[in-house]
Amino acid sequence: MFADALMYFRAGLAIDPNDVTITQELKMLQKVILKEQKEVSDSSSCAYSPLSLCNQAIYPGDDKLLVMEKEILEVKYHIMDDPFYTNEKDGQKKDQDLEVTLVQAAYECLSCDQQSEALTIISKAVDIDPSNIFYRTFRAQVYFNLRDWAKVIQDYWVIPKSQRKPDVWKQGGKALVELWLPVLAEFWFRKATQLSGGKDKEAAQLFQKVRVKRLYDPLTEDQPVYVEFTEFGRAVFAKRDINKGETVMTDLPMVIGQSLTSRHVPACYNCAVSLITPQIYFGKRLSGFDKDQRSLIEECWPNVDIIYCPHCNIETYCSKPCRLEAWDNYHSVICPHENPKGQLLYDLIKNDGYGYTKDGQWKELWGGHYSPMILVKIWAIIASSVKAQMVQGGSKVPTIEHWARAKAPFRRFIAYGTVPATTRMPHMLPLFQDLFANCGGGISYDITPEEFNGRFYQAACNLQCFSPSITPYHRFLDNIKEDMRSLGLIKHLTDRPPEAQFAAMCPLHACSNHSCYNNSEVCDAEIYGRPGVQMIACRDIKKNEEIFITYIDTMVPKLLRKAWLYKSFNFWCSCLRCQFEGDQPTECSHCLNKASEGKHFAACGKCKRAWYCGGKCQKEAWKKGHKVICNAPHSQLYEADGLEFAYNSGKRPVPPPGSA
Numbered sequence: 247m248f249a250d251a252l253m254y255f256r257a258g259l260a261i262d263p264n265d266v267t268i269t270q271e272l273k274m275l276q277k278v279i280l281k282e283q284k285e286v287s288d289s290s291s292c293a294y295s296p297l298s299l300c301n302q303a304i305y306p307g308d309d310k311l312l313v314m315e316k317e318i319l320e321v322k323y324h325i326m327d328d329p330f331y332t333n334e335k336d337g338q339k340k341d342q343d344l345e346v347t348l349v350q351a352a353y354e355c356l357s358c359d360q361q362s363e364a365l366t367i368i369s370k371a372v373d374i375d376p377s378n379i380f381y382r383t384f385r386a387q388v389y390f391n392l393r394d395w396a397k398v399i400q401d402y403w404v405i406p407k408s409q410r411k412p413d414v415w416k417q418g419g420k421a422l423v424e425l426w427l428p429v430l431a432e433f434w435f436r437k438a439t440q441l442s443g444g445k446d447k448e449a450a451q452l453f454q455k456v457r458v459k460r461l462y463d464p465l466t467e468d469q470p471v472y473v474e475f476t477e478f479g480r481a482v483f484a485k486r487d488i489n490k491g492e493t494v495m496t497d498l499p500m501v502i503g504q505s506l507t508s509r510h511v512p513a514c515y516n517c518a519v520s521l522i523t524p525q526i527y528f529g530k531r532l533s534g535f536d537k538d539q540r541s542l543i544e545e546c547w548p549n550v551d552i553i554y555c556p557h558c559n560i561e562t563y564c565s566k567p568c569r570l571e572a573w574d575n576y577h578s579v580i581c582p583h584e585n586p587k588g589q590l591l592y593d594l595i596k597n598d599g600y601g602y603t604k605d606g607q608w609k610e611l612w613g614g615h616y617s618p619m620i621l622v623k624i625w626a627i628i629a630s631s632v633k634a635q636m637v638q639g640g641s642k643v644p645t646i647e648h649w650a651r652a653k654a655p656f657r658r659f660i661a662y663g664t665v666p667a668t669t670r671m672p673h674m675l676p677l678f679q680d681l682f683a684n685c686g687g688g689i690s691y692d693i694t695p696e697e698f699n700g701r702f703y704q705a706a707c708n709l710q711c712f713s714p715s716i717t718p719y720h721r722f723l724d725n726i727k728e729d730m731r732s733l734g735l736i737k738h739l740t741d742r743p744p745e746a747q748f749a750a751m752c753p754l755h756a757c758s759n760h761s762c763y764n765n766s767e768v769c770d771a772e773i774y775g776r777p778g779v780q781m782i783a784c785r786d787i788k789k790n791e792e793i794f795i796t797y798i799d800t801m802v803p804k805l806l807r808k809a810w811l812y813k814s815f816n817f818w819c820s821c822l823r824c825q826f827e828g829d830q831p832t833e834c835s836h837c838l839n840k841a842s843e844g845k846h847f848a849a850c851g852k853c854k855r856a857w858y859c860g861g862k863c864q865k866e867a868w869k870k871g872h873k874v875i876c877n878a879p880h881s882q883l884y885e886a887d888g889l890e891f892a893y894n895s896g897k898r899p900v901p902p903p904g905s906a
């Protein structure tokens with residue numbers, strides 16, 4: 247449990263940054279991680295498989311889309327379930343010799359790349375025997391070569407479903423993609439994958455590609471990026487050239503949870519807006535200010551109206567609409583006034599994850615590095631959505647369709663983890679189970695161990711740390727810019743306001759892969775007045791280049807970076823920086839020769855992160871790629887203690903526009 251160890255060491259260092267024992271223990275921790283990484287990398291070369299993590303389950307509502315797409319086929323391309331041909335010619339006597347001659351001639355044309363001629367000839371064979379699967383498949387192939395997609399489908403449609411071979415399903419799927427009938431295309435690729443017993447990786451890959459395109463294109467419509475499925479799962483790419491400093495994308499969270507360590511800083515539970523008042527910012531100094539200063543604060547500090555949930559008096563919001571939104575979205579399910587078990591959750595948060603076990607012991611129950619509120623909100627959002635659908639449909643019991651529809655938005659987040667959450671924190675499962683046993687409206691959400699483990703790692707793999715970038719303090723600075731009364735206050739305004747830190751699951755951001763030579767940085771943002779995240783290009787990015795952020799502090803030596811990435815995300819980084827930095831001074835970073843016992847090779851004089859056995863190796867490595875990364879700036883995190891978790895990888899805060 248390295249992450250937890252790190253968290254405790256950090257907490258210790260926050261109390262005493264010079265504590266020698268903790269510093270030594272941190273070094274030990276690094277050694278242990280490196281050792282484990284070496285053992286794992288010796289025994290396995292391949293990391294996770296995105297194809298096995300992304301399933302092909304049907305999305306709720308796809309059945310209706312499928313009907314619509316079939317209608318398009320029918321109206322636009324005259325393709326329908328009832329084949330357009332009749333078998334009337336089947337009864338006629340067939341001239342088999344002629345058919346064989348035609349097929350042979352068509353083959354010959356194909357082998358000379360005479361597609362149109364092949365088409366004319368094989369069409370004659372189809373005319374003679376329209377239900378012949380072989381002729382239809384042959385002609386569909388020719389149409390495919392000629393990029394006549396509707397005709398491809400016309401021929402394949404005639405072949406009865408039970409007789410379509412996996413390759414027919416796959417190629418038909420490709421033609422359907424070209425016609426942009428994505429749900430049908432998914433259906434065909436799914437069939438190809440199933441019939442091949444999962445062996446056809448291309449079909450599985452094509453399935454995910456079309457799915458990702460249809461789900462993410464609407465999200466990126468107004469952004470200079472698109473999402474595509476690659477060998478590393480979903481990935482973000484530039485739609486056009488993006489200049490250094492430009493916003494690559496913005497994203498609003500689907501779920502947020504304030505970190506337990508910052509929970510004393512008031513913020514909106516629903517949207518993360520900062521609720522810092524002058525009393526909190528200035529503290530005792532406020533009473534010492536003169537009349538002018540006090541009136542300036544009164545006039546110019548934005549009105550912070552902290553609204554409490556009127557039922558439990560625990561959750562705080564920035565506005566009435568936020569309170570109502572929270573209530574509808576999740577809070578009504580867990581509000582202690584509605585659901586008495588909710589009190590245990592809020593007590594747990596108040597007590598930094600501590601609580602009583604079932605046998606009455608006071609213990610740390612929650613051991614995650616993010617707030618349990620994240621998981622609770624996911625479940626509460628799902629339960630609320632089920633309830634809303636029931637009300638809308640006038641049904642008394644929830645259906646599988648209701649549940650599937652409610653869970654669908656969270657299918658966007660990949661989950662990977664090794665140690666089950668149920669093992670890490672055995673006391674949490676019963677607490678969550680009790681909490682969701684009665685969600686109101688007659689529904690209960692069964693939090694099984696699999697549900698807990700799956701959601702726990704879904705959050706762990708995708709969370710991003712962020713803070714509201716523009717707080718009342720920033721707005722105050724902006725408001726007093728031109729007011730002479732502010733002169734006396736300036737010296738009291740130099741401290742940064744206390745930060746409410748949040749973790750968030752953001753759908754687009756969660757598609758960004760990692761590189762230690764990243765081209766974008768994650769920053770806090772304000773989007774339509776709500777706190778969110780944005781990615782800013784930290785160098786020029788070319789059209790169709792992948793957008794990479796960094797999950798870790800790239801200043802950390804390569805071996806440690808590798809170890810952390812493998813440990814937390816189960817992949818070996820193969821970015822330029824990892825390729826052209828060395829592991830250690832005892833090995834030539836280029837030819838991998840080992841130095842003699844007790845000796846070190848000379849380091850690159852500039853970056854000191856690669857070692858070479860001689861000038862030849864150094865020159866070759868420089869030319870091949872070291873020159874690109876040698877001087878490239880690193881993405882340093884705001885906490886520079888050497889080891890970092892993805893969840894904390896946000897760079898922040900960005901100075902708000904116009905702030906003093």
Ligand SMILES: C[S@@+](CC[C@H](N)C(=O)[O-])C[C@H]1O[C@@H](n2cnc3c(N)ncnc32)[C@H](O)[C@@H]1O
Nearest residue numbers: 478479480660707708756757758759760815817
């Ligand atoms: C936040 S997700 C990024 C998007 C992810 N590709 C997906 O399909 O959802 C993090 C996961 O992406 C994968 N990943 C990210 N960067 C990678 C890289 N450079 N090489 C291989 N896999 C990577 C890892 O599986 C990691 O756990």
